[in-house]
Amino acid sequence: KAKKYGKEFLALIEKYVEENEIDRPTDFVVKSVVNKSANKVYIIQNIDRKIPLDDIADAKNMELSELIAELEAIVNVATTPDNAPVCLAQAARWPGMYAAIGIHPCDCQLYADPVAELDRLRPWLDDARANKIVAIGEIGLDYYRNHATPEVQKAAFRAQMQLARELDMPVIIHQRDAHDDAMRIVKEFKGVSGVFHCYSGSAEMARQLVKLGW
Secondary structure, three states, rough: OOOOOOHHHHHHHHHHHHHHHOHHHHHHOOOOOEEEEEEHHHHHHHHHHOOOOOHHHHHHOOOOHHHHHHHOEEEEOOOOOOOHHHHHHHHHHHHOOOEEEEOOHHHHHHHHOHHHHHHHOOOHHHOOOOOOEEEEEEEEEEOOOOOOHHHHHHHHHHHHHHHHHHHHOOOOEEEEHHHHHHHHHHOOOOOOOOOEEEOOOOHHOOOOOOOOOO
């Protein structure tokens, strides 16, 4: 990816810097930097590898509370209505933990009708603030693994984008090898934005997303 798209992304960054007259590092918004805690670095690296939090804590002989304390804040993502209760219970227990709930494209295969399964998420989403839910996700399309057919994935994706629009909530999108369909659906739901947690598109697609408010 770096070889294929690196120059394009650097050009995009350079253009952004010039257009916004960014002259010095203090003009950049930096959310946070990793402190010198080796545990914190280890935790973040393994979260990026999608290792369960309990397993990360066990590997370092830590209690889950100690692991959470190493982080400023974390969004714990549920990928199905079935694991959402665990995600929400953990968010309720730990002050620095928040939740996102949805149906991951790779998990659409688990249900005869993934769209109908969204009704199980609605009661929690209707009281999102009390449940510490900050986003709908992960949602999207994955044509690399293709555990569910593209049509099933697209139906679930659209239904969850519509839900995000109704509830005025951000989304966490997983998009892998489904660039055209993902962009087409995103453009159908103007005003809905968030993050692409998994992104395998081009620099040009990234430019389009920025223009759309992502």
